[in-house]
Amino acid sequence: MLPAAAAALDGALVIPHGAIVWAAAMLWLVALLLAWPVPVWLARVGWPMRAPVIALLVWQGVGLAGGLSMIGALALTGLAVAPGVAQGAAVSGAAALWLALIPAALFAIYLLVHLAVTIVQVTRQRHRHLALLDMLSAPHPTRARTRVLDDAVPVAYCLPRGAGSVTVLSQGLLDRLDPDELVAVIAHERAHVEQRHDILLLAFRAWRSALPWFPVAALADAEVAALVEMLADDHARREVRDEVLARAILAVGASGVPGAEHDAAGSTRGSDRFRRLVA
Amino acid sequence: MATLGELERAVMDAVWDAPAPLSAYDVQEQLEAGGRSLAATTLLTVLSRLEKKGFVASDRSVRPYRYTAVAARADHVAELMHEVLGESRDRSAVLARFVGSVSEEDAAVLRELLRSAGSGG
Missing domain, CATH: 1.10.10.10 (Winged helix-like DNA-binding domain superfamily/Winged helix DNA-binding domain)
Structure with missing residues (x-):
């Protein structure tokens, strides 16, 4: 009874070697498609600027599925080449089974460590920035969770940090914008905070820092950053007319303020942010 | 308080x-x-x-x-502004800036929008 049960269990565990090889090949195909042609196509087509929400979901799917398929492909390749597993020798193959999974595990750990390091770095920088802000900026007289920085350069930004998010406006910005334009800026920044864009950006930033030799990671990061700006713009456009938002962007962005709007990752999505206001 | x-x-x-x-x-x-x-x-x-x-x-x-x-107020302001302005926007995960420096072509696109909105309305 017992040996029979063991044999049945043994039989159930043995997967034909051919099936493992076939599955590994399929996963490699998926992983390669998601690593190169799919993201490059996604960065080139026009529709994401008309549907940034969907495009962001697709990018998240590509990132997640790309990573998982790569890990799965490594795991199955390990199993396919491990001698003990290939022969179906379940018991003596237990050690070989673990050895076979080492490359997949290492890759997964590498990605997770990069995510953790990025989170720690960004959190630390945000703390430092908030401490500086406490010393250097005054609370806005009427708006909650908004601080005014006494500097002539027109800037507006938000520091996302859970419930304690802060929107920062410089005095130079307040001097330069009319009340409607200010509404546009604040609505834009509030969208970043409320929709937790920082989490999305952090994930793609971590991916980029984990794979610096992989241009698609930088491309994905730039695309996601641009799409997030479009979402925030759409939020602002619900409160003000497109012309008002355009005026605010020009007043801030064309005033000689340093810091290029786009990075050089091969993404042209940044300019779409402005073109879509006209379309 | x-x-x-x-x-x-x-x-x-x-x-x-x-x-x-x-x-x-x-x-x-x-x-x-x-x-x-x-x-x-x-x-x-x-x-x-x-x-x-x-x-x-x-x-x-x-x-x-x-x-x-430890440092003058102006030094701290400079440190803060460096973080805000120093990098292009999508290199900084620390904060989300409204807009960075807009290129001349992008500015032209926006001015065109304002012109057409002005003549239309």
Whole structure:
């Protein structure tokens, strides 16, 4: 009874070697498609600027599925080449089974460590920035969770940090914008905070820092950053007319303020942010 | 009532404005002149928090301890603005800026929108 049960269990565990090889090949195909042609196509087509929400979901799917398929492909390749597993020798193959999974595990750990390091770095920088802000900026007289920085350069930004998010406006910005334009800026920044864009950006930033030799990671990061700006713009456009938002962007962005709007990752999505206001 | 952050800022302003190192009692006097009266023990707590954060340094060879700013206010503003402006937007995950420097072509696109909106309406 017992040996029979063991044999049945043994039989159930043995997967034909051919099936493992076939599955590994399929996963490699998926992983390669998601690593190169799919993201490059996604960065080139026009529709994401008309549907940034969907495009962001697709990018998240590509990132997640790309990573998982790569890990799965490594795991199955390990199993396919491990001698003990290939022969179906379940018991003596237990050690070989673990050895076979080492490359997949290492890759997964590498990605997770990069995510953790990025989170720690960004959190630390945000703390430092908030401490500086406490010393250097005054609370806005009427708006909650908004601080005014006494500097002539027109800037507006938000520091996302859970419930304690802060929107920062410089005095130079307040001097330069009319009340409607200010509404546009604040609505834009509030969208970043409320929709937790920082989490999305952090994930793609971590991916980029984990794979610096992989241009698609930088491309994905730039695309996601641009799409997030479009979402925030759409939020602002619900409160003000497109012309008002355009005026605010020009007043801030064309005033000689340093810091290029786009990075050089091969993404042209940044300019779409402005073109879509006209379309 | 002022929050701890606001209190720290008021103390820091006093330290920055002072020509010489200040004791907690000097800070108390400064704030008193500005219409805020606070206990010296409260100010000592605030000063030690500021020291832990790296904004002030203390001279402990004299009693009471004297506090000086580690860097000028303008240096800290420069550090802050460097983080805001120094990098292109999508390299900084720390903060989300409304807009960076807009290229000439992008600015032309936006001006065109404003022109057509102006003539249409």
